[in-house]
Amino acid sequence: MSEALWERCLSGLREEFPSQQFNTWIRPLRLADCSGELLVLTAPNRFVKDWVTDKYLAHIRQTFINVSGNLSADVSIDIAGKPMAANGSGGFLTARNSAMPVRSSPPPAPEPEPPAAAPVTEPVRQILFNQPETAAVGDTDSAAALMTSFNENRMADVAPTQAALPLQEVQPELVIEEPRRRKSRKVDVEGGVKHQSNLNPAFTFQAFVQGKSNQLALAAAQQVADNPGGGYNPLFIYGGVGLGKTHLMHAVGCEMLRRNPNARIVYLHSERFVADMVKALQLNAINDFKRYYRSVDALLIDDIQFFAGKERSQEEFFHTFNALLEGGQQLILTSDRYPKEISGVEERLKSRFGWGLTVPIEPPELETRVAILMKKAEEARIRLPDDSAFFLAQKIRSNVRELEGALKRVIANAHFTGSEINTPFIKESLKDLLALQDKQVSIDNIQRVVADYYKIKINDLLSKRRSRSVARPRQVAMSLSKELTNHSLPEIGSAFGGRDHTTVLHACRKIKELRESNNDISEDYKNLLRHLTA
Numbered sequence: 124m125s126e127a128l129w130e131r132c133l134s135g136l137r138e139e140f141p142s143q144q145f146n147t148w149i150r151p152l153r154l155a156d157c158s159g160e161l162l163v164l165t166a167p168n169r170f171v172k173d174w175v176t177d178k179y180l181a182h183i184r185q186t187f188i189n190v191s192g193n194l195s196a197d198v199s200i201d202i203a204g205k206p207m208a209a210n211g212s213g214g215f216l217t218a219r220n221s222a223m224p225v226r227s228s229p230p231p232a233p234e235p236e237p238p239a240a241a242p243v244t245e246p247v248r249q250i251l252f253n254q255p256e257t258a259a260v261g262d263t264d265s266a267a268a269l270m271t272s273f274n275e276n277r278m279a280d281v282a283p284t285q286a287a288l289p290l291q292e293v294q295p296e297l298v299i300e301e302p303r304r305r306k307s308r309k310v311d312v313e314g315g316v317k318h319q320s321n322l323n324p325a326f327t328f329q330a331f332v333q334g335k336s337n338q339l340a341l342a343a344a345q346q347v348a349d350n351p352g353g354g355y356n357p358l359f360i361y362g363g364v365g366l367g368k369t370h371l372m373h374a375v376g377c378e379m380l381r382r383n384p385n386a387r388i389v390y391l392h393s394e395r396f397v398a399d400m401v402k403a404l405q406l407n408a409i410n411d412f413k414r415y416y417r418s419v420d421a422l423l424i425d426d427i428q429f430f431a432g433k434e435r436s437q438e439e440f441f442h443t444f445n446a447l448l449e450g451g452q453q454l455i456l457t458s459d460r461y462p463k464e465i466s467g468v469e470e471r472l473k474s475r476f477g478w479g480l481t482v483p484i485e486p487p488e489l490e491t492r493v494a495i496l497m498k499k500a501e502e503a504r505i506r507l508p509d510d511s512a513f514f515l516a517q518k519i520r521s522n523v524r525e526l527e528g529a530l531k532r533v534i535a536n537a538h539f540t541g542s543e544i545n546t547p548f549i550k551e552s553l554k555d556l557l558a559l560q561d562k563q564v565s566i567d568n569i570q571r572v573v574a575d576y577y578k579i580k581i582n583d584l585l586s587k588r589r590s591r592s593v594a595r596p597r598q599v600a601m602s603l604s605k606e607l608t609n610h611s612l613p614e615i616g617s618a619f620g621g622r623d624h625t626t627v628l629h630a631c632r633k634i635k636e637l638r639e640s641n642n643d644i645s646e647d648y649k650n651l652l653r654h655l656t657a
């Protein structure tokens with residue numbers, strides 16, 4: 124009975140929350156008890172408990188009151204620490220202790236330790252790394268030789284060779300003329316393996332601007348930096364391009380290194396992991412590869428979606444992942460989408476991605492974009508008037524990388540021409556970019572075209588009317604706005620008569636569903652898309 128009540132609450136909550144929020148916060152909750160008026164839930168760890176209590180408890184309580192019909196019903200949330208009610212959905216189970224990540228399936232048997240590695244032979248060294256035997260790698264330690272070289276190879280595409288710099292000596296700064304370089308930092312560890320962190324010392328927590336769109340990801344990253352290998356392992360950050368995932372991941376690594384300069388932290392892009400593995404396989408050096416990646420304190424892998432379709436790499440990563448988790452070493456992963464939505468990646472990996480904490484990062488809203496610009500200007504030691512920051516933030520909405528790129532262009536122009544930065548100067552410096560932005564489809568334009576197409580008034584789209592003849596075109600227009608513009612869900616909601624972002628999300632889902640099941644809607648949508656993007 125109590126389970127049925129909780130299931131009904133869950134269905135209600137699933138309808139009300141965007142899937143991201145539901146999957147991250149509500150789904151991991153487990154029913155512990157439901158006696159009379161009190162629904163007792165457990166959260167997999169303190170972070171989830173605190174966040175849900177703060178943000179969602181009132182909502183859950185209201186839903187419980189609605190489904191139970193008991194006006195004085197209450198909800199409490201505890202941290203999972205005892206066996207919980209059986210419930211197959213979601214990715215959490217109680218782990219060794221309440222602070223540990225919780226698991227959806229029994230942990231896999233640990234893989235046997237790789238046998239002692241054979242030395243890297245001279246031909247191998249030369250073929251792979253183009254290095255003579257005298258290269259500065261430990262000749263007697265093949266793992267060190269191989270992996271140092273892997274990393275030197277890796278660094279070749281991102282940075283010229285540089286002496287390692289102590290982190291605290293590096294001031295974050297906005298480099299105008301040249302993209303900022305990553306500093307490589309070699310760390311000696313037992314067995315002689317040298318790790319190169321590849322961390323960008325400019326990507327710190329201090330340099331990261333907090334906003335509504337990223338506060339959760341930032342809070343989670345700070346928790347991980349405070350307690351690496353603890354309860355939030357792996358930390359999985361997902362969201363669109365240029366929104367700060369890599370920055371946050373580096374910030375954790377930088378903070379860990381600041382606290383413990385001997386920490387072995389390795390950052391790499393997933394494609395590099397694949398490339399290294401392929402090389403290791405070709406050279407019969409896979410055991411060195413395994414030993415290297417399993418001997419880190421923290422492994423940070425960016426854009427994990429690039430593992431899609433690469434089965435052998437997934438297999439290797441799967442074992443590395445398990446070994447690191449078993450060893451209490453921290454994993455941080457990023458992806459452009461929610462783990463379960465990454466296609467071409469094995470289910471067992473996807474489910475493991477959700478064992479720790481999965482947090483979204485969203486496009487920043489206007490205020491955050493302005494704050495980011497002010498911060499970047501401050502770092503570059505230039506004066507950016509408020510109205511100019513506001514103007515730029517209004518014009519460039521897509522992502523932070525583009526925003527930063529636009530500011531860099533303005534700064535460079537000002538530098539070369541000796542001009543003062545103000546709004547007219549920005550307009551002049553970015554006229555090509557701004558013209559392109561203006562050509563992009565706007566919500567206004569979408570509303571006008573959709574209203575014309577369905578022969579209704581624009582005001583109807585913005586009104587509260589719910590008749591099918593108006594509600595459906597409104598949903599189509601919302602869905603097109605999501606697809607064709609860079610506006611966030613709340614921004615779209617507000618452009619449609621001040622609606623909530625959940626209404627927009629519901630509209631997008633509904634239209635997606637209808638386009639698959641209803642030929643008329645599918646045809647209408649295609650026509651409108653064609654018209655708007657012609």
Ligand SMILES: Nc1ncnc2c1ncn2[C@@H]1O[C@H](COP(=O)(O)OP(=O)(O)OP(=O)(O)O)[C@@H](O)[C@H]1O
Nearest residue numbers: 330331332363364365366367368369370495523524
């Ligand atoms: N909140 C923020 N505060 C300050 N800088 C930010 C913020 N968010 C993003 N940035 C900056 O924007 C740029 C792009 O961020 P980053 O590379 O982390 O994006 P990403 O989400 O990893 O993108 P991709 O998916 O393309 O790898 C970086 O220079 C980063 O410092």
